[in-house]
Amino acid sequence: MPPSAPSDREASSAGSVLIGMPKTPRASAANAPRRQALPYARQLVDEDDVQAVVDVLRGEWLTTGPKVGEFEQAVARVAQAQHAVAVSSGTAALHAAMFAIGLKPGDEVILPTLTFAATANAVVHAGATPRFVDVDEGTLLIDAAAVEAAITPRTQAILGVDYAGQPCDSGPLRAIARRCGAVLIADACHSLGAMDRGRAVGSLADLTVFSFHPAKAITTGEGGMLVTSRSDYADRARRFRNHGIDGDHHTRAATGQWFYDMVDLGLNYRLTDFQSALGLSQLRKLPAWLARRRAIAARYDAAVAEIAGLRALSVRSGVVHARHLYVIVVDAKAFGMTRDDLIVRLRGEGIGANVHYRPVHLHPFYAARPESAAARCPVAEAMAQRIVSLPLFPRMSDGDVDDVIAALQRAAKGARA
């Protein structure tokens, strides 16, 4: 991590904002850059985690063993959900959710355009059509009024994204879903451990999807999970991750059965036991890591409030935020510098500024499709030109946070000089 280290030229070319940062930070003016570049996200793997993985590697079960179920139960507890199905990535969990609800060609799923492409790709993989809608300007969460306006007789699901770690306002979304007979799904890849009015993410939608990519709250290398209170959804997702085969090998072994039925067209989306052991070990540290993320975010909040032309995203009342991303919004006129220039400047100082996200309907694959021509998302399109994600991960030191804040303050001063 980071996977790509763009050259300064790449990073500064209009519209191309990549993960990563220059390998060797360049000194800007009189300010000494950081000796070590600070990424926007990074995993934390300690000796306990390593030992947990090694223990499984020395044992009998590398995959489809007991650790998978243990990890599922542990995530279900955190997410206040009845059922959990571990899979090989957040993307696989999204795909399994689409399969679980029986999505088919001709169906439509409403989702915000300001998200990672995988959210929409899952819909397309299921043969259905994504309906891209706009986001709220303050929170960048899916706009309920836009959802309402996008409902058609073909709408099968509303897929909200807990952008930056803040749960979507599920009340209005649930009401719309109930009225039109749609399923409410949460892409909670950013929000493991978040709460809304005392209820955990995982209990707010019919189906909720998590990712354990190294940039997320906890990691299994690659990995994901689907949680739900519906046993039929969980059963279908479980079949889907195992080639569409009914039942599992443990049950067959117990009953002496040697044949099995493949009843659906599934995939191999299984999570291994050593990944599950890593996830279990990581999950124990989630509360402390979320607390650290919130403490860093609080320091950014205080600093950003003092800089003209920058603002933080708003947080809905009653929300306990997971703080996956810390996103600032640049008002180029008031700040005296464009968003793109600010990113180049921060990266030049070794601060891994990033953008989440380019609206999905503007990516070449989607731009060529008819549903994108129909998308009306002026807020997402405008905000995508103004947002910057600052580094935020539990392993950041207070000194790292100071460096980010100082770099922002220098940029503000330089912009006005």
Ligand SMILES: *Cc1c(COP(=O)(O)O)cnc(C)c1O
């Ligand atoms: C990370 C992420 C995904 C995909 O998860 P993977 O585990 O990387 O497949 C999907 N949606 C959102 C919003 C994400 O941030």
